[in-house]
Amino acid sequence: MNRFDWLSEYLARLEDEHVVVPSGNTQSLAPAHLLIIDPEDWAKVAVVAKQMGLRWAAIWGDEQDHDIVLTVVLVYQGDYIALRTAMTGDHPVIASHTPVYAAADRMERHLADMLGVQFDGHPDPRRWTRHRAWEADEYPLRAHFPAAGQGNGLTPADSDYPFPPIQGSGVYEIPVGPVHAGIIEPGHFRFQAAGEPILRLEERLGYVHKGIEKRAIGRDAEGLARLAARISGDSTVAHSWAACQALERACHVKIPAKASLIRGLLCERERVANHLGDIGAICNDVGFAFAQMQCQALREQWLRHSLTLTGHRLMMDVVLPGGVRVDIDQAGRELLRAEHVWLREQIGPLFDILNDHPSLEDRLLSSGYLSPASAAELGVSGYVGKASGQAVDLRKDSPYAPYSRLSFSVALSEAGDVAARMAIRQQEIYSSLELMNEMLDILENTAESEPTQVKLAPILGAEGLGLIDGWRGEIISHVRLDDKGRIAHFFARDPSWFSWPALERIVLGNIVPDFPVCNKSVNASYSGQDL
Template identity: 30%
Template sequence: MDPTQPIVMVPTHELEPLAIDAWAEAIGCSLAAGARIVTLFGRPDGGEVLVTAVLHSPGAALAVLRARAPRGGRYPALTARLPAAQMFERELWEQTGLLPEGHPWLKPVRFEGARQQGLDAYPFFTMRGQEVHEVGVGPIHASVIEPGHFRFMCHGERVAHLEIQLGYQHRGVEALLLRRPPLALSSLVESIAGDSSIAYAWGYCAAVEALAGVPIRPEVELVRGVALELERIAMHLVALTGLATDIAFLQGGASYGRLRTAIINATQRLCGNRFGRGWLRPGGVREGLGEERRRDLLGTLAAFGKDCAEVNALMLSARSVQSRLKGTGVLSTQAAQDLGVVGLAARASGVATDLRTERPGRLYTDRPLAMQVEQGGDCWARLRLRMREIDESLRWLRQVLEAPEVDLSANRLTSPGPLGPHMLCVTLREGFRGPVVQALETGADGRLVHYKVQDPSLLNWFGLAQAVRENEISDFPICNKSFDLSYCGNDL
């Protein structure tokens, strides 16, 4: 298997399941040797639970490890030794009942099934002390914020601990994805997390195409890459708008909002939808970029780049902005590594991880993107990193759109046939928050028997909780917006 590809496909008969204890030990050894967990999940299989782990090691193809365990079984928790496994093991326990013995923080993730009635009994961490008090925020918020409960344990204004309880809008996405034919899932996949429609759609399309044996032309991947980078720019601008507004830098808030509109309106002119829905489909793209559209997009990006650079310079030079963001909400490099934080949140803490450079595939191998990393780990670093990533996406888009030999006009769809039987396919796409992971497994007739979805927010919410510690409670809105995580992406 090619170590540069953000996809792995394995016949399930080649995945000889280990005993659950041996499986946990093998994962522990791999992580100790420098690997990291991409995803870890399970599904019922008769009277047993089939558990799968996908591991990433630099310079190697994605590795897949499987295990079988009896329902209600137990295994030694990885989290006790490797904190980055904590959320995976909690989710596995909630979905399958497998108990990770020795897990130090075993609590529901999204209150699936019968647990949905137990939201009020969530076992919050508590602190004691005469001057310690708790502040509860949500789950009902002002404006358009989605439901989530934040419980602060404070000493005066200082936050000693924050616990985040989500799960209020659990939709059962993974079960819904098994109720339709695999080729009819595009519209559902695009709405899993609406601000990452392109990242989800591309991962789904890549999996279906691989399972059906449909080759994809380079120009189709280029159009998909253009769509993804436009989505990245637009969504980074959402966070910059929020950060500027939260610290009352109103010129930045208004300007970033206007600039985002220019980008999503350009996306609408290209495909008919401001969020890119309907653009990507298994077998290709519905709309190519002919010469007129290419010129239109280049004109938009030229004007955008000039205005964005000006407002960035104003934002970065303002003493009020620096005073409010520097040193606020620090997530150290060590904490980010220990917790398995991914995507922009990890890169802002000095962790060099970006699938577009680690697993570039054909697209980013031919036209590389430079990974952007900041070392501070604070709100200022996350602000700067968004600006730098926008600039790099602009550079890449111009390179593609200005290349005279590149043909982006093709928009024909190659309809995939039936999916191959007894196959497991895992795809990764670096969305604007981080890796969007999807795993599709087929049975004997080629139909899906399991569809696993993982948003980067699942792993990063705990990083936000750590970053808020030792800050004043009034700093939380800034920290929250600097991470810009998805509630629905966590709750699924």
């Protein structure tokens, strides 16, 4: 089947529902196809998409000349379509996609808080991103809302958030956070339990909301890359890449093959570093400190090599608009090849121990189960999705340079438990090592003189879409430029938007003391979700 062959059927089915798509194009958000939808038809396009099995991936909104423009991204077989509609900004009301797609829940609530869009039929009218830093009738992403804020008094705690009550004999609540006991990000978890098993978990996030979308407005390309690098520090390469890819597509710039190879190498290095850290931390959360120490030691060596190669242990600000800041020369390539051999030698016997250790099996197998049906419903990608039968991997489904010329297999399992999420991470480390070696082979035959960065000339008013497979999964970035070539709109959809709701289902029926290991096996980003 060719790319977008299915689209004609989608459009035909829409026509059966009397939905006319007045216009659209394949250029402005390439590789996605953009379809303009009448606001009246907003619910129907989702219903038909759901019937055809499209995955709901993102929504963002933007104020343009007093109009509110909404864009939803849907995916089918690795092909992306963007549905767009516009309404007058005075009192924007539109049908909610949440009754059809559970995945839309929090992102629609985010837009309601940030842009004042009322989503009709949304099953949960409570605020999400807004706590008490601004009032309910103020919307930070509106053009007239000052970025500096209005009145800078003390922001009180969001103590009256209406958590649904629970009643019953022996039923109790455990409120946790925002300040957690470990060295982790802040967020609130409200557990409702009877005895040890968890009956219900509700997450309350938004604590690290620092206005990234508003902060991006008016920046130049370099400024946006710096901000994107700090959306979620553990995904700094992937988010920088997604933002830069969006910028480069907006500006119709093709980066040198060498630059995309280096980006690929860095992105796989980031995947390996994080997976190593997570595997150790998962084992540590069930009291197996040996694995934690071993994995931390490997991770530390890995980060030191990143420092040697890029000048930064986490490789921050190395991916820049138009390319990359560093070249990887002969010495660097040799260092990497030796390092890949070394890591393979190290993890083989270590993973053998982890995968054949009864006390670990006892805690990890069957804990924190996410069914393939739930994973599909919530649109989860990355290792959480792959452990629950969702073979979503942009490197394969919607390949971009350098992955379009590389071959590898996507790790997949239906088991859905903590052990499966750890196993996927192990397999992904092996597959990243192979991918990186392939990239080094190609890099070997690339001229030393080839540049690593090209200049970006902004195209006024243009927009672009970034689609990158980060270590957590699919990242979608959208950039629109204003009439001076500065950033007019930026939205980055971290995979955590979907893995957080998955965690609420994962913990059901598990005992409260197993929450840390369930949480670690998901390891969603607070900062990436809160923006």
